[in-house]
Amino acid sequence: MGVLFMSSYKNILVGVDGSKQSEMALEKGIISAIQNNAKLILLSVINGERYPNTSTVGYGFIDRSVYDTAVEEMKKKLNEFKQRAVDAGVKDVETEVKIGNAKLELGTDYPRAHDVDLIVVGATGLNVIGRMIVGSTSSYVIREAPCDVIVVKTDKDNREVDLQKTTYPEI
Numbered sequence: 684m685g686v687l688f689m690s691s692y693k694n695i696l697v698g699v700d701g702s703k704q705s706e707m708a709l710e711k712g713i714i715s716a717i718q719n720n721a722k723l724i725l726l727s728v729i730n731g732e733r734y735p736n737t738s739t740v741g742y743g744f745i746d747r748s749v750y751d752t753a754v755e756e757m758k759k760k761l762n763e764f765k766q767r768a769v770d771a772g773v774k775d776v777e778t779e780v781k782i783g784n785a786k787l788e789l790g791t792d793y794p795r796a797h798d799v800d801l802i803v804v805g806a807t808g809l810n811v812i813g814r815m816i817v818g819s820t821s822s823y824v825i826r827e828a829p830c831d832v833i834v835v836k837t838d839k840d841n842r843e844v845d846l847q848k849t850t851y852p853e854i
Contacts, residue, residue, distance in 0.1 A: 692719045692801040692831075698789045698820070699727045699761060704805025710839040712803040713768045721801075722775040723768050726793055727757045728785040754780050786823040794829055802828050806836045 697712035699705045709725070716723040729750055761778035768776045781788055794802060804821045821834050838844055 692721045694724060694797060694799045695719070695721045695801045695803060696724045696726055696789070696794060696797070696799040698785070698802070698804040698824070699725050699757075699764065700785070700805075701727075701757070701760065702805060704835065706805075707838060707844070708803045708805045708833075708835040709764055709767075711833060711835050713771050713773055714839065715801065715803065715833070716768065716773045716776075717771065720774070722777065723773045724797065724799065725761050725764055725768075725776065725778045726789065727761060727780045728788040729753050729757065729780065729782050730785055731782050750782050754782070786820050786827075789820060790824040790827040791829065800830045802830060802832045804832065804834055806834050 692715065695712055695716050697705075697708050699709060712723055712725075715721070731750055757780045758778070761780065765776045765778050781793070783792075789802065789804065793799065802824055804824055806821055825832050825834065836844065
């Protein structure tokens with residue numbers, strides 16, 4: 684009987700939100716991209732409306748410029764992460780910052796639109812209260828993604844990390 688191997692990945696998406704967990708996911712994404720000679724896509728989703736709307740539900744008309752500072756800060760961070768990946772040996776790295784629903788963008792919309800075959804996310808990126816209000820992005824991604832998902836809970840050497848202390852030491 685032969686040994687089964689996982690197929691190689693071509694487009695690896697890493698969800699980046701600025702948390703320690705997403706940086707751990709980045710490290711694992713870099714390793715996976717090198718091992719598979721794959722494109723590495725670094726995506727950050729700033730939660731908010733994609734476009735101004737005039738709906739009577741919610742906050743009404745939102746000027747998109749309220750997101751400009753956050754988008755620019757995240758673009759700078761993603762460029763640093765891109766350089767880290769290139770320095771490590773990843774040949775093809777793309778970055779993108781989107782405004783929208785992080786769960787939908789990471790879990791379904793972006794992977795389907797960009798032929799993603801592996802998603803790498805941190806186990807948690809929000810604090811306890813945030814998870815209760817918005818729910819767990821990683822849980823949604825696992826459930827709904829059209830491809831394989833790796834949820835990172837260990838450091839780059841596969842050592843267990845105390846997620847509570849590492850992510851939000853003040854809690």
